[in-house]
Amino acid sequence: MARPGQRRPGRARSDSPARSGSGARTGSGAQRSRAKRPVEEGLVPVLAGIAREVDGIVRRPPTRPALRTKFQVVALLVREERARVMADTTLSSAARTKQLKELDGVATQLARIAARDTSLLALLAEDARVSDAARAYKATVMRAGGLEPVEEEPPPPPAEPAPGVEKQVVPRSVISHRMANPFLAPDFEAAAQRVARPRRLAGWELLEPLFRSFEVAGAGAPACMPLPDPRTVPVPAGRELMRHQAQVVAAAARGHRTFLLADEPGLGKTAQALLAAQAADAYPLLVVAPNVVKTNWAHEVGLWTPFRRATVVHGDGDQVDAFADVVIVNYDILDRHAGWLGDHGFRGMVVDEAHFIKNKTSQRSQHVLAIADRIRARMARPLLMALTGTPLINDIEDFRAIWQYLGWIDDEKPLGALLMALEETGLTPADREFAAAARQAVIDMGIVRRRKADVVADIPARRVADLPVELDGAVGRSIRAAEETLARRLVGRYRAAVEARAGAGVDDGIDLELARRVAAAELKDSSDKAGGENVFTMVRRIGQAKAGLAADYAAQLARNVGKVVFFAKHVDVMDQAEQTFADRGIRYASIRGDQTPKVRERNVTAFVEDPEVQVVVCSLTAAGVGINLQVASNLVLAELSWTYAEQTQAIDRIHRIGQSEPVTAWRVIAAQTIDSRIAELIDSKSGLAARALDGAAEDDVSSSTDVQLDALVGLLTDALAGEGVV
Template structure:
């Protein structure tokens, strides 16, 4: 059962902690008390989720019902004065509510986060809790006002540093020129839309699809960046928008269309210096090179570690996510006029530390500067869910935690419609796009870019490795079937003889979240790793054949042991290779990239999917081997676009090595089925957007359904 029970607590302790007290004026019957109220609300939640409309109000109801169900269960179990039969009956009714909650959470797995111990209880949730208790005739005392507790410095705060060169810059100019333009950006409170929930309707407007999501861009002023450097027309248009005064951009061009150059030239056009650039560690040095290439008159400095070697007077400060926590203090006081976040999908989880630091710096810049340049760069803004937009929009200052703000709010007011009106969705989508979404596809703006394809190469895993993998899959399937059958037997009413698809998804979700399952040798993660290890040598052999027949090859893997096996295979074959790993320094990584790019004798580069999947150019090759599967189509696409980008002259092929007759083949199909998210939300495609459940969950669902269907088929043949 998804909703866990709490330990019973005494009534006196409940009253002491501000919990509810109960009137004893009349005996409780089946229609009295909190249980029928919870049953009614949980049915409303279930119905809404079944229709595919999980709005914030529904999420609040789900969370409050779960909390009150836990409290009521604890109260009933602790009440020794209640007759035993009555207690059993009430616990049975609470089990029914818990079952509905579990089934509903299986339909929309994003609801599971509301059940976590550290889940945030909003003011609206507290208010709804009071309403439901009062509707059940239960008195709710006012919550005592608590004195604020002094906040101790976090480890991140204690690690913060101020490089000496930054101190020198501050001493050279101790008084920043006041900028009162930020005051002019303050907007009036919403009028017609006051009280409306707007964030979810804005997100849903992108789920509904439409035309290509790109704001109107002005004609380019020039196609030359300086010296001999030419920019492509689509790049020049974006830079022209910055030159004309637009200041917030979600630059979501498909990977390989030169977003780095566009960001640097936009900062130059907007005179957005000092400029902060936050990037993944793997591309820090590449950004420094690009800055020297495109904006040579604006020196760039790269922050390593505590920043002891940086140039405190540089115009462009490049820092990676991993060390940003040490530098947020002095960066916030530097007087930044621009901020670029590269691979902005890294901040999609707003609760993560790196997201909090990025959002903190963005707020600080926006409160000090009226028109700062804020740019979020990502070719894959949507990884699993349309909700991935929210952190990026918040960084850009389009929304806050609860509502649209600033010019976006004004634009929504000017529409003259509410979310209940027909036509609001399309108009709201356009309002968001006009705030600065820039999305171009390769097929539209880089017509001379050659085609690309993904080709699957099935391989058979024989011997002991193959037998071990198949045995592990069967063991996992048996465990899932056993859990399914136990859950089915525990139900008071069984839904026919067919497979209960909702229960299948619930069992799969519990398996994925189970700590015992994660510790087992037979879980979806360890099995995929074992499959990767088993096919590593076969994948390396295939890459070696490609290198001898077709030229340079990029070899991608997820795990270090797979990379080790591949490199040993290449060494045995007499093939020279380069290696890009996560534990390399930036300079060592760049040397490996340069060796593969410029040395004709280096035939293969072995890359970590996490360390080399973004931000680097390997278009000297046109063939790629994907030795292990990603968990998302976006991650796979990012890897392929290391070679399918501007500058590529040959057709690109990504050879995906698939272990036949294993979970590997199911994962490949699921990844392909989830590829339509960005296409529908941003590119105007008609593909159906998959739900937010991830590939691991879907793989377990598929595995369990196949096992159950096999059992049904065997029973039918046996009869």
């Protein structure tokens, strides 16, 4: 007895379904035509016969249910037989090639049949229902081909959908793309890659030392992998690639496949990513980007790789072109499209503004990581690129999600090539030299960090100039009174905590650790409560008080030096500034978060191309990335951000490749308020990136602690010092 699913040698095939229904023939000729030849043994001739029969019937519509069953069964068995042949280690190379060629012949015939009757395409889908009649007929066909059918269990009841699955969609174009390639098997070559087995480092905690190595071992050593000399990279007429951009493209052409491209904003990361994908033949390519820049990505595809077609996913993807070379989707709709994106057969993936995924618990981070995992499972060595000019926002742990997306680590340990590189150092985390070696091992995986000052000599310098302003009158008095109220509340919390210490006496001086805990509690209460005066409402009131002064200064700049970019954080501050410009007779454009991509593009074009439009009023959060405003060389920051990265991104809208003038960012700061302290803290935030990525000496940089928390700690300690607690 043959085992289920295996051939049964010597079985007669007089009951072959391929012969049923065909006209009977008489005489000795008929007997000779039915005589089996050795070449006809096996399943493939049976499938070919049924396919010919189906083809003949399809030419004489209408299509009957029995024909649809035969078509589906042949398609199923072609897939299964292909998989069996590929896995059969007893076959010679020639025999395997011959059998695969025969199967391809049957598959081609099925494709021609489906072209005549497109309703049959639905039967080729992976999730197409297989009826009981089809299962029975499949068993009959297998026996006719010399195979023992496997007993198939009834399909399990549908499982409860995972959270968020009910939102997922599969655009019609994507279904058409799948049907056009129904027999295309995924690439499982990745499974054959060498897997690192920890030997000396087995049992060691490695992730924490890896992260810490970027804080303690970076002095004097920029975080940039060795890059090859730039090669000639073909670019469209009228485009020019700079040397530092060509280096990344050359690295991709030589086979490097994972990049954390952390060049400072303005150095052309989009062009580098698109040309690297072209050099690596990483098509189709998936691009995940913020909503405000996804249309710009499609525009850049047309500029740098004009022979490649881009499609942008909007909403449920009704207009998406699944046959395009580059698919562009924004973070906010990944929950709807993560399913089909993971199975689409992408050979490359680019995550723009990758610091958006730094919070691993967020939905967008989880979707990005899941899609990348599925691409790696189907494709050997895909091109994976994370683009961000500010990879570190608050803490060195911001690296974690980006490294995991690139496949360098998982939740617990380094993976693959990184683990092997650590093994090859011959060191363990107990060795003093481990930090420097570990840092370099991670960098060699694909960190690329270049500063404008280092690689682009023709980009003029930039400076941040502070403009202190006095908040006079009732508004100024009200803000200062609010600060005093907040300081008294912090002092009250601090003293209550001191008194609550069991058995504790009165200590001299300020307990800084306790001050931080008090400030953290206040910050949490401020975030949780919608009403009442707190640090956030106070900063907003300061912004409102500065709005007119900042707009007046921007108006003066516009009249004296030309176009000006005006950044604000809150809508009411933007409204007040725009009213000021209107009153002064200054034409302006506006870029806000609630605009459609077309409106945004129209307003950017007006500012860039219309000489009468002198000012563009921008939202810090909506216009801080993805737009080019280099026609201006002066920028006014009417409100301060909570992060150094956000401020830097705003400035780099004008300080970028193509800028011909020195760039000045004018920060309007309310003197004698918490605004001044926030400005100092924002400046200190530059230390984290400088130490971790740019190789700055540790003594030259400040702590990377949270600005909001430090601002409150400073307010509390100043108030305590004023009361004589020293």
